[in-house]
Amino acid sequence: MNHVLCGLAANPALPSELVDRLIAIADADLAADLAGRADLSRGQALALAARVEESAVQLAYRGRLSAEDVDPAAQPDAALALLDEGAGEPEWGRRLVADPEVRRREKLAGCPDLPAEVVRALAADPDVRVVAELALWTTAERAAELAEHPHAEVRRAVAANEATPPAVLARLIGGEGMAPAERCVVCDREQTPFAHDPHCPRLDCDLPPGAACDGSHESTVHHLREAALRNPATPVAAVVGFADHPSALLRRTLAARADLPPEVAARLALDPVPGVRAALAENPALDEATLRTLADDAHQDVRRSLAHNPHVPFDVLVRPAAGTKLGATLLPRVEAASAAEVAELAQSPSAPVRMLVAHRRDLPARIRDALADDSDARVVKSVAAHPGLSDGQLRAMVRRYGVQVVAKVAANPDAAPALLEDLTRHQPAVRKAFREIARHRRATAPALLACLADVQARPVAAGHPALPPPVLVELLTDTDRRVAEAAAANPSLPPGVMLELVRWAASAGE
Known part of the structure; x- marks a missing residue:
């Protein structure tokens, strides 16, 4: 019956006195549903947090507990939640930085506005997971320091941090002027050279797929480069050379950058891997020439991505629409279409093109009604959920097209x-x-x-x-x-x- 009680705990009509009685008998599952109630009083929140510690974390994140309600010694996870929300007390960080549980120190490392001495202690933590979490969220100054950390996993986290100074990111991705990393998550555990078996039978192994190290920490370095390529703070001059990198993943990541120069985009438009071209096609920063080139791509995934590009030229949009399965979705360019463009789409001789505009839910009544009476079931199906259609129109759709609509x-x-x-x-x-x-x-x-x-x-x-x-x-x-x-x-x-x-x-x- 516990599932029934969980449902009851979430019932918005449950009287307050019954909420109190459920709190008094709550276990972790029941407490999770009670903590999610919008009508929970402060007294009820305090009672629930005192009964089930796990619920205190949820209540803290929902703003139902304040710093005065939490004892960091008895409720360290709730204290961490408040620190994570910027609502905790500074001295809590000084207590939690010495917590024997790595997961708590790792959580603390991701919290904002920590005292300087806490940050220094986290940066020197003996567990690399804690230092890497700090590197991911810390300030520009601290990120620059951690970029020189001897562990490659910490450097990878620095590469993902958008506060990291651009010059540091450029050095990280290129490796120039920086001492090589000494360790990585692979050589921490395995004798090198080592390549992780993708079908690893070891139940206690948590190395990621593709993890490998021959002394150069290659898999972690690869992830570092990917992180830096995704980071908008990385200077474009430091990443354009990856257009010819042997890794399709890195080329694909580069293709999605908002600051991609036109000449690099033109090279990536000829990439032999469709996934790279598809990532490029959806990039809103592309110039018109590249967008038009991609409209003629032989691969459907590329044309589908192009159709989802919010800046695709209107006349180019209809080309992939006519011969590509785009799904039942409102495309960004169609959503932004002008009144004249909407009328043009609705009058197209191509049913797939008319379907594009039929997904809009703000059509003028004249256009909506014309699409509702369309001769193609796919168009009628696309417009059938449009508000404002009369009962007679909806019934006519069913009579004409039955199960399709x-x-x-x-x-x-x-x-x-x-x-x-x-x-x-x-x-x-x-x-x-x-x-x-x-x-x-x-x-x-x-x-x-x-x-x-x-x-x-x-x-x-x-x-x-x-x-x-x-x-x-x-x-x-x-x-x-x-x-x-x-x-x-x-x-x-x-x-x-x-x-x-x-x-x-x-x-x-x-």
Whole structure:
């Protein structure tokens, strides 16, 4: 029954006095749901934090606890959460920097505004994980110091830190003027040369795939370069040479940079790896010439990425749209289209192009209605969830195209209750439609009862407030835990039943 109590703990209609009684018997699972309640009082938050330490962390992050509510000696993880939010006391850092648990020192290293002596202690920590976490979030001055750290993992973290000075990043990625790293996570544990078996059978091994070291710490250095390439603070002059690097991952990372020079973009547009060209095609910084070159790419992934580029020229957009599977999504360039461009798309002789604009949910009524009456089912399906369509229009879609549009019609926010009921009786049945109806704000009890017969829609329907209370009570003992928990969380659950559940739980815990 614990899953039922967890659902009840999340029920927004649960009376405050029953919240108190659940707090008094809460375990970690129940406390997690109680901590997420929007109506939790300060007193309840304090009581919950005192009962279940794990919930104190959640409450701290949600702003339900303040520094005066937390004892760092008894609740170190909650103290760390407040420090992470910038709401803790400086002296807590001085206490926690000596914590024997590495995970806590590592968490502390990522917290902002720590006292200088705490930062110095973290930088000298004997565990490299702590130092690397500090390097990832620290200030420019400290990052510059840690760039010279003898461990390659710390240098990798410095390369990812956007506060790291550009000149330091340039040195890190090129390796010039910097002493070689002495250790990495691989040679810390293994005799070199070593290459990690991708099918490693050791249960206690946590080395990442591709980890390798022959004395040059090559896998960590590779990750360092990738981090620096992703870092917008790394000077573009220091990264352009990677356009010809043998690693496709590094070329792909370079291709996504917002400051990519046009001549480098033009070279990457000819890259032999489609993934590199696809990353380039989605880069909003590309010039028009490169965008037009990529529009003729033979690989569908490249054309799909190009279609998602917010700056793709309007006339170029329709070229990949006509012959590329773009999915049921509103493209950025279509979302930003002018009124004239919207009209042009809607009048295109190509159904895939008309589909692009049909995904917008702010179309003028004239264009929306024309698309709703389109001769292509794919276009009608794309516009079916548009608000403002009349009951007659939605029913006409179903009559014309049946199962192809039923689920999207069911998702229309203005679908009438009677229409939703009719859709549950459609033959052949459309399972996805049941899931849409089960979450629809206008779904009626008869429609929801029909949704309960579908395995995937059943947990969703069990949480709908329009479900009759007697049905909710029956669902509390459903064999599917998700259904029972959703029923317990349903605000339409009778208060008397809530009380009985809490009483049962209290007596079972005695």
